[in-house]
Amino acid sequence: MSKGAKNIERNLLVILGAGESGVGTAILGKKEGFQIFVSDKGKIKDNFKAQLDEHEIEWEEEQHSEEKIFEAHLVMKSPGIPDDAPLVSRLRGKGIPVISEIEFAYTYTSAVLVGITGSNGKTTTTKLTHHLLKNGGLNVGMAGNVGKSFAKQVAETDADHYVLELSSFQLDGIEDFKPHIAVLTNITPDHLDRYRHDFNQYIASKFRIVKNQTEKDYFIYDADDPVIMKWLQENPILSQKLPFSLREELEKGAFIKDEQLIIRTDNSEMTMSTSKLTIEGKHNAKNAMAAATVAQLLRIRKETIRQSMESFQGVEHRLEKVLKINSVQYINDSKATNVNATYYALESMESETIWIVGGVDKGNEYAELLPLVNEKVKAIVCLGINNEPIINAFGNCVDTILETRSMEDAVQQAYKLAEKGDAVLLSPACASFDLFENYEDRGRQFKEAVRNL
Known part of the structure; x- marks a missing residue:
């Protein structure tokens, strides 16, 4: 049922990005009578290809065929594509509306x-x-x-x-x-x-x-x-x-x-x-x-x-208690992809904590964490490609800071540092894309590494 929000001619709907939102939009657009073209600069996952084929929707991967894209009457772009991406800017410059799936x-x-x-x-x-x-x-x-x-x-x-x-x-x-x-x-x-x-x-x-x-x-x-x-x-x-x-x-x-x-x-x-x-x-x-x-x-x-x-049982990867090993509680807070989320996690800790932190820094200001780190953190295990900002921020208030490049190594190092009654907290305060597919992948690897101890 249409709200008539926009009187867009129902002709060609181009969808940039063939993930969950892109494929969903393609299916709805087809149902509502649009011609559909889905274009993804990366590889499309097999399950999404199967859905597009099932609905007889035209798609391409690993390229953007601009000649076809610029014929669009309406473009839906994946939220992962920035608003100032050159292709998006040029579409808008030609007066072609670019909207979200929502x-x-x-x-x-x-x-x-x-x-x-x-x-x-x-x-x-x-x-x-x-x-x-x-x-x-x-x-x-x-x-x-x-x-x-x-x-x-x-x-x-x-x-x-x-x-x-x-x-x-x-x-x-x-x-x-x-x-x-x-x-x-x-x-x-x-x-x-x-x-x-x-x-x-x-x-x-x-x-x-x-x-x-x-x-x-x-x-x-x-x-x-x-x-x-x-x-x-x-x-x-x-x-x-x-x-x-x-x-x-x-x-x-x-x-x-x-x-x-x-x-x-x-x-x-x-x-x-x-x-x-x-x-x-x-x-x-x-x-x-x-x-x-x-x-x-x-x-x-x-x-x-x-x-x-x-x-209510809470959310996976958000202060999720994984296992207790030798009276040490292991906690998965992989969903903490910014400083404020990690602040909440550290604030809730009631034991001495070995903190696993790091990833893709989004311009983080770590100063607000200093009082909590001083009070609750006994050791830091860095997990990322570039750990320098974390070492610079906390080097003066935590005696032990180790660097690791894999989840398995990070959990092993935390295990060695932890004593009875401590907690090991994965709360990265950073995005995950340097070493992991996403925060879910990071959290699952943490849980697997803990279970393998």
């Missing part, structure tokens, strides 16, 4: 949308929100940065509700997209290499999630986050604001008082004991507040929310 799929669904973004906590909040809504009996899909492609789900099953995890790259490609409920978990410097090392550009990208909201929509956000609060003071928005906070009691929104999580929306109030939350740490209390606020707005029964919070 924008394209939005046009063909009338579902109630919950959009979740933030530098950290997006995945946990998305999965917890989906868990609450599904247990509450809603017909709900989960997509975006997690789960199957949003476009593919709209093409094949089209749920009544979607919970969408949205990266800044996906938000950069929206024009008319509007979630009924928008969630912003926090904003800290991340991906600055993509935003010309301008933090303000990155902040503006995150706030695109509210740009089309009206007075009938809701915005849930962290009232303790100075970056969010400053932006809201300077940029009025139309949607109804529902903040959450660990520091203050709120007239509307979510907060903690006397070890009770309290959520106030419109004329409704819900409480539950913080001791019943299965996910640990202050950051996860905030993720729980955001998810529960969404569930309240969508009228999920309070008892269902409480029970669902108690049964």
